[in-house]
Amino acid sequence: MAVGAASAQVWFAPPQPGRLQRIVRVARRNPLGAAAFVILLLMTLMSVFAPIVTGGVDPYAISTSGRLQPPGPGHILGTDDLGRDVFTRIVYGGRISLWVGFISVGISQGIGATLGIVGAYKGGWADFAIQRVVDALFAFPTIILALAIVAVIGRGLIPVTVAVGIVSTPRVARIARAATMSVIAQPYLEATTCMGATSVRVILRHILPNIMAPLLVIGTAGFGGAILAEASLSFLGLGTPPPQPSWGTMLSGNAQLYARSAPYLAIFPGIAISLGVFGFNLLGDALRDIFDPRLRGS
C-alpha cells in the first residue's frame, strides 16, 4: 500500500522545472530586477572584453584630423576634442567604474561589517567606542567627507576609491550592528556559546552567514553609490585624472566647453553613469524583495 502511494506520488508529481525555467520564473516575478541584472551583465561583459568590443581601438589614441566628429558609421558615439573615440572611452570607463565599485564596497563591507559585528557582539566599551566613531563619520554628508579625504590624500583613482570606501563604512557598520543584535537574541546562538564555541567561531560560522542578506543588499546599493561618487569627484576635477577614461572625467572640462557644438560629448557618458547606477539600485531593490518578502513591491 505504502509502495503504491509512493508510486502514485511519483506518477502525479509535476516535473521538476529546469534551471532555465526557474530563472524565467524568478525574472517574471521580478521584472525590474531581471532588467537590472541584464544591464549589469552587459556592462560587466563589455568592460571585461573591452578590447574585443571596441575592435582594438586605443582609448588614448589622439587624432588631430578626427576631432569632434559627430556620431556616425566610423565612430558610433563620435569623437572628443582630441579625436578619441567616445564609445571606446565609455567602454573602458566601465572598467574604472567597476573597479572603484568593487574595491570601495570591499573596503566599506570589510571595515563596516567588522566594526558592526564586533561592537554588537562584544558590547560594553568596545561597542561604545565604535559607535562614537561611526557617529562622527555620520556627521558628514558623504560627498563632503569624500572631498575632505581627497583634499588630504590627493587626487587620483586610488585615493578616490579609498575615500568612497571610507565614507560608505558607517552605513554598513550600522546595518551590520543591527543585524548582529537580532542574531544574538536567537536561542541557537546562546546554545553555541554554551557549547564552548570561541568568539571567532561564533562570529564567522554563526553570525556572519546570518547577516549576509542585509549586507548583500546594502553592498549592491553601495556599488551604485560608489559609481556615482567617483563620477561626481572626477567631474569636480578631484577624482580620476585625465587622460584616464573615467565617465565623470569625460563630463568635466571640455565636454562643457564644447557642449553647444558637440552635445553628444555631454550626453553619452552621462547615460552610461545613469544606467550603471540605475542597474545597481534596481538590483538592490530586487534583492531586498527576495530576502525580505514583507517588503515585496513596497
Place this chain on the structure above:
Amino acid sequence: MKYFASRVASLVPTVLLASAGIFLLMRVLPGDVAKMMLIGPEGTGTPRPEDIAALRAQLGLDRPLAIQYLDWLLGIVRLDVGNSLVTRQPVFTELFRALPVTLELGLMATLTSLVISIPLGVVAAVKRGTWMDYAARIFSLAGLSVPTFWVGMLMILVLVQFFHWTAPLGYAELLDDPVKNMQQLIWPIMALGYAQAGLVSRLVRSSLLEVLREDYVRTARSKGLKESDVIVRHALRNSMLPVITVIGLGLANIVGGTVIVETVFSLPGVGRLMVDSINKRDYPVVQTATFIFALVFALANLSVDLLYAVLDPRLRLR
C-alpha cells in the same frame, strides 16, 4: 521637554567629535601641510627645509596637536580662525559671503523635492501595480541614479541650445533682487530637488501602502468617506512620520549636492568655495568649510528629530 533637552544636548558630542575628526584628518594624514603647500598643486615646487619650518611656525603647526585643536575650536566660537592662504581674507568673511547661497539652494531644493515627491508617492501607492505606479517608481529611481551634475549640464544644454537662455551674470542676493536671484537659482534648485524627490517619493509610496492596510482606513472607508478624504486626511497624515526621517537622511544628499550644483551653475556658495580651496590647497578654508557643512547638517538633522517629536507624542513620553 526632557526629550527636547536631551536631543539638543546630544548635538554637542557629535559636533565635537566631527570637529576633532576634521582636525585630525587635516593635520595627521597629509604629513606636512606646509611642505605640500610649498610644493604647490602641480607638485613642481622644491621647498628648502628652512622655508618649510618658517611656514610651519607661521601657521602654528609647530605647536602640540591638542593646543592647535583647542585654538581652532575657540576660533570657531569667536568666528575667527585666521585668514585664507590664497585671498588673505578672514576665513569666516569668505564663508559668510557664500553661506546664504548654499542655504537658499538647500532649503528651496528640499521644498521642491517635497512638492514633487508627495503627489508622486501618493499616486504610486493608490494606483499600485498599474502603469502609473511603474512610471512613478522608474521616475523616482532615475532621480536617485542620474548624477545631479549631469542633470544640471543637460538643463544648461537644453536651455542654451533650444531657448537661447543664459543665467544673468553676477550673483544677485534674494533680498536685493528676488527676480534675478530666482532666474539664477531656479534650475540648480530643480536639479537638486529632483534627486531628493526620488528618495522621498519611494518612502511616501511604501509608507502609504503600509498605512492603507490599517483598520482605521477600512473604518474610514466604511463610514462612507470620499476616497480622497480617506487618503489625504487619514492615510497620508499618518504615513508622514517615516517620511520625515528620510527627509532628514536625505539632507546629506542636499548638502552634498550643493557642492556639485554650485560648481555646474557657477554659483558662489560654500560648496564651490570648498572645491576651489581644495584645488588651491587652501587648508584653513577647507577645514572650516567642512566643519560648517557638518554643523549645518547636524542642525538640520536636529530640527527633523524635534519635528518628529512634535508630530509623534509617543517619542516625547519615552
